[in-house]
Amino acid sequence: NAGVTQTPKFQVLKTGQSMTLQCAQDMNHNSMYWYRQDPGMGLRLIYYSASEGTTDKGEVPNGYNVSRLNKREFSLRLESAAPSQTSVYFCASSEALLGDSQPQHFGDGTRLSIL
Protein backbone atom coordinates (compact mmCIF):
# COMPACT_ATOMS: atom_id res chain seq x y z
CA ASN A 1 0.00 0.00 0.00
CA ALA A 2 2.68 2.51 -0.99
CA GLY A 3 0.29 5.01 -2.60
CA VAL A 4 2.28 8.14 -3.42
CA THR A 5 5.99 8.06 -2.62
CA GLN A 6 8.13 11.19 -2.51
CA THR A 7 11.89 11.47 -2.21
CA PRO A 8 13.73 12.94 -0.47
CA LYS A 9 11.85 13.71 2.75
CA PHE A 10 14.22 16.48 3.78
CA GLN A 11 16.72 18.60 1.86
CA VAL A 12 18.82 21.66 2.54
CA LEU A 13 20.18 23.61 -0.41
CA LYS A 14 22.23 26.70 -0.90
CA THR A 15 20.90 29.55 -3.00
CA GLY A 16 21.54 28.86 -6.66
CA GLN A 17 21.80 25.10 -6.35
CA SER A 18 19.51 22.86 -8.35
CA MET A 19 17.67 19.72 -7.38
CA THR A 20 14.88 17.41 -8.45
CA LEU A 21 12.10 16.14 -6.21
CA GLN A 22 10.86 12.72 -7.21
CA CYS A 23 7.31 11.41 -6.98
CA ALA A 24 5.86 8.04 -7.92
CA GLN A 25 2.39 6.58 -7.51
CA ASP A 26 1.34 2.95 -7.79
CA MET A 27 -2.44 3.44 -8.08
CA ASN A 28 -2.53 3.68 -11.88
CA HIS A 29 -3.78 7.26 -11.59
CA ASN A 30 -3.84 9.44 -14.66
CA SER A 31 -3.39 12.84 -13.03
CA MET A 32 -0.58 14.06 -10.81
CA TYR A 33 0.11 17.32 -9.02
CA TRP A 34 2.81 19.25 -7.24
CA TYR A 35 1.88 21.61 -4.40
CA ARG A 36 3.79 23.75 -1.99
CA GLN A 37 2.52 24.33 1.54
CA ASP A 38 3.49 27.49 3.40
CA PRO A 39 2.34 28.53 6.87
CA GLY A 40 -0.98 30.34 6.82
CA MET A 41 -1.42 29.88 3.08
CA GLY A 42 -2.74 26.37 2.60
CA LEU A 43 -1.63 24.45 -0.46
CA ARG A 44 -0.82 26.13 -3.72
CA LEU A 45 -0.61 24.26 -6.98
CA ILE A 46 2.73 24.55 -8.77
CA TYR A 47 2.22 22.28 -11.78
CA TYR A 48 -0.07 19.47 -12.71
CA SER A 49 -0.22 16.70 -15.25
CA ALA A 50 -3.67 15.71 -16.42
CA SER A 51 -2.35 12.58 -18.08
CA GLU A 52 0.88 10.99 -19.22
CA GLY A 53 2.62 13.25 -21.69
CA THR A 54 0.98 16.50 -20.60
CA THR A 55 1.94 19.13 -18.04
CA ASP A 56 0.41 22.50 -17.21
CA LYS A 57 1.17 25.43 -14.96
CA GLY A 58 -0.73 25.89 -11.75
CA GLU A 59 -0.98 28.91 -9.51
CA VAL A 60 2.72 29.38 -8.66
CA PRO A 61 4.92 27.85 -11.42
CA ASN A 62 7.74 30.40 -11.52
CA GLY A 63 11.14 28.93 -10.67
CA TYR A 64 10.04 25.34 -11.24
CA ASN A 65 9.92 22.80 -14.03
CA VAL A 66 8.28 19.41 -14.15
CA SER A 67 8.57 16.18 -16.08
CA ARG A 68 5.94 13.49 -16.38
CA LEU A 69 8.38 10.69 -17.03
CA ASN A 70 5.71 8.01 -17.41
CA LYS A 71 2.31 7.29 -15.92
CA ARG A 72 3.80 6.56 -12.49
CA GLU A 73 6.36 9.31 -12.09
CA PHE A 74 6.14 13.10 -11.93
CA SER A 75 9.26 15.05 -10.94
CA LEU A 76 9.67 18.66 -9.87
CA ARG A 77 12.90 20.52 -10.58
CA LEU A 78 14.30 23.68 -9.05
CA GLU A 79 16.90 24.97 -11.50
CA SER A 80 18.33 27.73 -9.30
CA ALA A 81 16.98 27.55 -5.78
CA ALA A 82 15.98 30.74 -3.97
CA PRO A 83 15.17 31.28 -0.26
CA SER A 84 11.56 32.03 -1.25
CA GLN A 85 11.26 28.40 -2.32
CA THR A 86 11.76 27.18 1.22
CA SER A 87 8.57 25.21 1.79
CA VAL A 88 7.02 21.80 2.19
CA TYR A 89 6.33 20.20 -1.17
CA PHE A 90 3.57 17.67 -1.70
CA CYS A 91 2.96 15.42 -4.64
CA ALA A 92 -0.56 14.11 -5.21
CA SER A 93 -2.39 11.94 -7.69
CA SER A 94 -5.98 11.28 -8.69
CA GLU A 95 -7.76 8.95 -11.07
CA ALA A 96 -8.63 11.83 -13.37
CA LEU A 97 -8.25 15.58 -13.47
CA LEU A 98 -10.40 17.30 -10.91
CA GLY A 99 -13.11 18.03 -13.41
CA ASP A 100 -14.38 14.62 -12.38
CA SER A 101 -14.29 15.55 -8.69
CA GLN A 102 -11.86 12.82 -7.82
CA PRO A 103 -10.24 13.03 -4.40
CA GLN A 104 -6.50 13.34 -4.37
CA HIS A 105 -4.01 11.04 -2.70
CA PHE A 106 -0.96 12.69 -1.18
CA GLY A 107 2.62 11.77 -0.52
CA ASP A 108 4.34 12.43 2.82
CA GLY A 109 5.93 15.66 1.64
CA THR A 110 9.45 17.00 1.20
CA ARG A 111 10.71 19.66 3.60
CA LEU A 112 13.03 21.87 1.58
CA SER A 113 15.14 24.65 3.08
CA ILE A 114 17.09 27.09 0.93
CA LEU A 115 19.86 28.94 2.71
Place this chain on the structure above:
Amino acid sequence: AQSVSQHNHHVILSEAASLELGCNYSYGGTVNLFWYVQYPGQHLQLLLKYFSGDPLVKGIKGFEAEFIKSKFSFNLRKPSVQWSDTAEYFCAVRGNYQLIWGAGTKLIIKP
Protein backbone atom coordinates in the same frame (compact mmCIF):
# COMPACT_ATOMS: atom_id res chain seq x y z
CA ALA B 1 -12.10 35.03 -7.76
CA GLN B 2 -12.18 31.53 -6.40
CA SER B 3 -11.23 31.29 -2.76
CA VAL B 4 -11.70 29.33 0.43
CA SER B 5 -11.68 30.93 3.86
CA GLN B 6 -11.15 29.07 7.09
CA HIS B 7 -12.03 31.33 9.96
CA ASN B 8 -9.81 29.98 12.70
CA HIS B 9 -6.12 29.27 12.25
CA HIS B 10 -5.74 27.70 15.68
CA VAL B 11 -8.32 25.98 17.88
CA ILE B 12 -7.64 24.46 21.29
CA LEU B 13 -10.25 22.21 22.90
CA SER B 14 -10.48 19.78 25.76
CA GLU B 15 -11.33 16.14 25.17
CA ALA B 16 -15.09 15.49 24.83
CA ALA B 17 -15.77 19.06 23.72
CA SER B 18 -17.77 19.63 20.57
CA LEU B 19 -16.02 20.88 17.47
CA GLU B 20 -17.06 23.11 14.62
CA LEU B 21 -14.52 24.41 12.11
CA GLY B 22 -15.72 27.05 9.71
CA CYS B 23 -15.22 27.04 5.96
CA ASN B 24 -16.61 29.52 3.46
CA TYR B 25 -15.98 29.38 -0.25
CA SER B 26 -16.31 31.59 -3.25
CA TYR B 27 -16.82 29.74 -6.51
CA GLY B 28 -19.35 30.19 -9.28
CA GLY B 29 -19.39 26.73 -10.81
CA THR B 30 -20.70 23.37 -9.68
CA VAL B 31 -19.69 23.02 -6.07
CA ASN B 32 -17.68 20.05 -4.91
CA LEU B 33 -16.27 20.40 -1.42
CA PHE B 34 -13.70 18.50 0.58
CA TRP B 35 -12.21 18.36 4.03
CA TYR B 36 -8.74 16.92 4.36
CA VAL B 37 -6.82 16.19 7.55
CA GLN B 38 -3.10 16.09 8.21
CA TYR B 39 -2.13 14.30 11.41
CA PRO B 40 1.30 15.13 12.86
CA GLY B 41 4.00 13.57 10.73
CA GLN B 42 1.55 12.12 8.24
CA HIS B 43 0.37 13.00 4.76
CA LEU B 44 -2.88 14.70 3.91
CA GLN B 45 -5.84 12.38 3.74
CA LEU B 46 -9.45 12.80 2.76
CA LEU B 47 -11.87 13.22 5.67
CA LEU B 48 -15.09 13.69 3.72
CA LYS B 49 -16.46 15.14 0.51
CA TYR B 50 -19.63 16.65 -0.88
CA PHE B 51 -20.60 16.28 -4.53
CA SER B 52 -24.39 16.45 -4.56
CA GLY B 53 -27.49 15.20 -2.75
CA ASP B 54 -27.83 15.21 1.03
CA PRO B 55 -26.08 18.36 2.28
CA LEU B 56 -25.12 16.61 5.52
CA VAL B 57 -22.08 14.52 4.75
CA LYS B 58 -20.61 11.95 7.10
CA GLY B 59 -16.92 11.14 6.96
CA ILE B 60 -14.41 9.00 8.76
CA LYS B 61 -13.73 9.04 12.50
CA GLY B 62 -17.10 10.52 13.45
CA PHE B 63 -16.70 13.75 11.49
CA GLU B 64 -19.49 15.32 9.49
CA ALA B 65 -19.96 18.50 7.48
CA GLU B 66 -22.97 20.43 6.32
CA PHE B 67 -23.17 22.18 2.98
CA ILE B 68 -25.29 25.33 3.27
CA LYS B 69 -25.59 26.78 -0.21
CA SER B 70 -27.18 30.05 0.88
CA LYS B 71 -24.27 30.75 3.21
CA PHE B 72 -21.54 29.40 0.90
CA SER B 73 -20.38 27.33 3.85
CA PHE B 74 -19.18 23.80 4.50
CA ASN B 75 -18.45 23.61 8.22
CA LEU B 76 -16.85 20.57 9.78
CA ARG B 77 -18.30 19.17 13.01
CA LYS B 78 -17.68 16.46 15.56
CA PRO B 79 -19.83 16.04 18.68
CA SER B 80 -17.04 14.88 20.99
CA VAL B 81 -13.37 15.25 20.12
CA GLN B 82 -10.55 12.98 21.20
CA TRP B 83 -6.89 13.65 21.81
CA SER B 84 -6.16 11.74 18.59
CA ASP B 85 -8.03 14.41 16.60
CA THR B 86 -5.09 16.75 17.07
CA ALA B 87 -4.19 17.64 13.49
CA GLU B 88 -4.42 20.32 10.85
CA TYR B 89 -7.66 20.46 8.89
CA PHE B 90 -8.02 21.85 5.39
CA CYS B 91 -11.15 22.76 3.51
CA ALA B 92 -11.04 22.76 -0.30
CA VAL B 93 -13.38 23.45 -3.19
CA ARG B 94 -13.00 22.03 -6.67
CA GLY B 95 -12.03 24.68 -9.19
CA ASN B 96 -11.70 24.43 -12.95
CA TYR B 97 -8.73 22.10 -12.90
CA GLN B 98 -7.49 22.09 -9.36
CA LEU B 99 -8.51 22.09 -5.74
CA ILE B 100 -8.62 25.53 -4.15
CA TRP B 101 -7.44 25.26 -0.57
CA GLY B 102 -8.10 27.11 2.62
CA ALA B 103 -5.18 28.11 4.83
CA GLY B 104 -5.89 25.34 7.30
CA THR B 105 -6.90 25.15 10.97
CA LYS B 106 -4.55 23.65 13.53
CA LEU B 107 -6.60 21.79 16.11
CA ILE B 108 -5.05 20.89 19.45
CA ILE B 109 -6.95 18.65 21.84
CA LYS B 110 -5.89 18.79 25.47
CA PRO B 111 -6.10 15.44 27.26
